Amino acid sequence: MSSEAVLDIGGTTDAWLQSLVTESSAIDPNQENEPEIPRVPSEFRWMTENSDCYDPLVVSIGPYHHGKENLQEMEKLKAKMAGQFVSDRRQDADEMYSKVKELVSDARECYAEESTRQFYDEEFAQMMFLDGCFILEVIFNKLQKQKLTKDEVTSVTRDLFLLENQLPFQVLIPLMRIYLTSGHYSAVERRTSSSKQSWSSERIDRELVKTMEEFFKTIHEIPLHRESCWEKISNFLKSLRSKDTDTVSELDFYHHLLDFFYFKFVYGEGQHQRESRSNREITSWYRYYSVNELKNVGISFAPSNTSVFVDVNFKNTSLGGAIRIPPLNIEDSTKSLLLNLAAYETCAGWSGKCTSYLCFIRSLIDKPEDVKELRWKGILRTTIGTDDQIANIFKEMTTNLAPNPSAYRDVKNYVESYFRSTIHRFIFQNKSRISEAVVKYSFIYGIAVSAIQAYLSETKQRPDYGICSCSNATLLHH
Structure with missing residues (x-):
């Protein structure tokens, strides 16, 4: 609605009301609220403690931060890497660039409209091509050959998972497919001796998914997942069944790199169905208890073995109960990654799994002693800061975040039942006397x-x- 309709209060009431109706009718009800690659919501940027978590440090991808002065050094490296690629495989590069030019119009629609107006189609295609080549070099582990410091390489990886620093997969995936079948990717040679030219599109995409997952292993926020014997057998049987069925290409499901990461490690692998925008489920009100309060009534904590780092559950034990939480590495880039995941699901209007996870962990941490207990249990693995600083990081991340009230409902019910229990409450209140x-x-x-x-x-x-x-x-x- 325009400001003129609201501020024009000098006329008659009928004219003012009519202007409101006219303005509202001009809004297209079918218009999407956000592009596939949205801007970070303003409520996230308002927090000064987190203001440095959304902008790239060394490299820009896409139009939002393109041309910033502090990112120009990496632009030179992008051109150098693309130049090396063109000189090695000119025919493949021509095919890749032609593919990008065909997708310019579709790629523009993935970004906020005002961010792409300044670029002519040729300029936009060149930007997409350079950024695509750069991402390929990083994913296929060729960035290590460049003369970059360890901190610069870490910053590059961090920047690739910013919400405003994404390249549409509809541009990147065709480049990756051409890249793979052209013989650039030597790692495939080690996995199979068959001719790449005879591969089906599904097999090519499976190899690309493996490559992406290997790249994700460099993101230390992902908990290490060790498969049990039964899991290995189960996964093997699934892989056999998948060979006999024709499925839609998995890569075509994702919008961009951050989206891929979200569905693999937040939403849950295999859950290939996007949530619709809907009102959140209203549930009972729950109190929140710190780690040490829960510990005093017989609830312990243990690391769980899952690749989905927001997968929290409660397990009954002979002595009480245990809250099982996947391990999380707290490093320099952790805060940035988690907040960008939270911002992305907020823009998409989803139920807020990452947001609810952050708020749940924050509810467990009241004092540095709570962080110490989670560290001792192997749930928080920190390489930076003291326990007090880690507690403050979670406090900063969750400022103004609104979790889904139905998230972790079963865990909250179990916890609440322990505190409502007369026996557990008696033990909690008379612990010293009983001892x-x-x-x-x-x-x-x-x-x-x-x-x-x-x-x-x-x-x-x-x-x-x-x-x-x-x-x-x-x-x-x-």
Whole structure:
């Protein structure tokens, strides 16, 4: 709605109301709220503590940050890497660039409209091509050959997972497919000896998915997942079944690199169905308890073995219960990655799995001692900062975030039941007295047991002495 309709209050009421109706009718109800690659919402950028988490440090991808002065050094490297590629495989490069030019109109629609107006089609195609070549070099581990410091390589990886720094997969995937079948990717040679020219499109995409997943292993925020024997058998059987079925290309499902990461490690692998924008489910109100409060009523914490790092669950144990949380590495780029995932799902209008995860972990951390307990249990693996600083990072990340009230409902129900339980509440309120009583009566019990054992030992020995006396008396009598 335009500001003129709202501010034009000098006329008659009927005219003002009519202007409101006119403005609202001009809005297309079928218009999408956000492009596939949206801008970071303003409410995320308002927080000064997190203001450095959304802009690239060394490299720009796409139009949003293109041309910034502090990113020009990497633009030179992009041109150098693309030039090397063109000189090595000119025919393949021509095919790739022609493909990009065909997709210019579709690629423009993936970004906010005002960000692409300044580029002519040829300029936009060149930007897409250079950025695509650069991402290919990073994914296929060729960036290591460039003269970059370790910190610069880390910053590049961090920048590739910013919401405003994405390249549409509809541009990148065709480049990757041509790249793979042209013989550039030597890693495939090590996995198979068959001719790449005879591969089906599904097989090519499976190889690309493997390559992407190998690249994701360099993102240290992903928990290490060790498959059990049963999981290996199950996954093997799934792979056999997948060979016999024709499925839609998996790569075509994703919008961009951050989207791929989200569906693999936040939404859950195999959950290839996008949520629709809908009102969040309203559930009961839950109280929040810190790690040490839960520990005091018999609830422990343990790392779980899953590749989805937001997968939190509750498991009953013989002594109480355990909240199982996948391990999370806290590094320099962790805050940026998690906030960009949260911003992305906010733009998409999804249920907010990453947002709810951050808020849940924040609810467990009241003091540095809570961080210490999670570290000791192997859930938080930190390489930066003190326990107090880690607690502050989660506090900063969750400022102004609104979790889905139905998220982790089962876990919250279990936790709440422990605190509503009379027995657990009594133990929680009288923990020190119970401990003293246990020590006291254990001491008394120990003394009593020792006395009984001494008495029984004495009574067992007395009959033996009696028999000996009688025998001696009989011998003397005779």
